[in-house]
Each structure stands twice: as C-alpha cells, then as structure tokens.
Amino acid sequence: MEPNLILVLVVGVLFAAGVTLLLERSLTRVVLGVILLGNGANLLILLGGRPGGAPIAEVTPEDRMSDPLPQALILTAIVITLGLTAFLLAMAYRSWLLFGHDEVQDDLEDRLIVQRAIADQGPNAEDVDEETDEDVAGLDPAETIGAPRTSPARAGDLEGSGQ
Numbered sequence: 001m002e003p004n005l006i007l008v009l010v011v012g013v014l015f016a017a018g019v020t021l022l023l024e025r026s027l028t029r030v031v032l033g034v035i036l037l038g039n040g041a042n043l044l045i046l047l048g049g050r051p052g053g054a055p056i057a058e059v060t061p062e063d064r065m066s067d068p069l070p071q072a073l074i075l076t077a078i079v080i081t082l083g084l085t086a087f088l089l090a091m092a093y094r095s096w097l098l099f100g101h102d103e104v105q106d107d108l109e110d111r112l113i114v115q116r117a118i119a120d121q122g123p124n125a126e127d128v129d130e131e132t133d134e135d136v137a138g139l140d141p142a143e144t145i146g147a148p149r150t151s152p153a154r155a156g157d158l159e160g161s162g163q
Helices: 005-022 027-047 068-099 108-121 130-137 152-160
Strands: none
Touching: 005 027, 027 068
16 A cells, blocks of 8 residues: 555644643643654554454455554554543643643753853853853742642641651
C-alpha cells in the first residue's frame, strides 16, 4: 500500500500542532498536544500496515490478510496515550486547585542556572542578551517560586501540625 499524500500531510499537521502545543506553559495545552501527538503516531502506524481482509486463518487467504501488528501497536498506543492524558489532566486539576491556574512556573534551579551562566559569561560576552541580564541579575531566588495560595485557617493548620 502506498501512503495517501493527504494522510501523510495529516500526520505532519498532527505532529506539528502537537509539538507546538507541548511547548506551551499551560497544562491544558500540553494535554491537547499529547493527544494530537498520540493521534498522529496512531495514524502513522496505520499507514505502515498492509490493507486486506481480517487476519483470521480460515476466513481470509494468507496472501490477502492484513498485517495485525500495526493494529496491535495502535491499540497499545491508545492505552498509553489515555493513561498519560489522565495523568496530565490530574496534574492540571491539582494545579488549578492549588494556584488558581494551570501554568507551569519557572523552577528555582532553572533561575539559578541562568544566573550562573550570566555570571560565567562575564561583561565582555557577545551573545548576552541585555534584557535577560536586567531581568535576572537582581532576582532573589526565593521570590521565583510561587507559594501555594492557602487560606489563613489552612495556614494555621499547617503551623500547628509541626510541618
């Protein structure tokens, strides 16, 4: 079977849109990107199979049987995509409950690495972006992590529990 050009283009669009959404900071968009990548991978595996009849020994002649391996791989990929989607949706929901949004924040270690990289480059470095220098140079690492929003009663519960 020669792949249909339209299906190949659909696979490319699904992969491109999925990767673009994965690079966003919102977990909702990351979930959509994973779903699009999963569907693109399933369609790509389907294009690799041979068309034909049902792969049942006594029903279809052997030379006209479809290859069952891509079908099994697609079923496995669907289960993996479903599990990953459920996990990401749970993370997005938890983030929404704790912070009121589902955006992934910068990590403290990422900020410290940027500060060290700027300090290592020195004042004579040619590729240093001045906007980055101004944004990160006076940054207090303790301020880069967003604290979870808790009510005063909840904060009192945490202090009283010895944590």
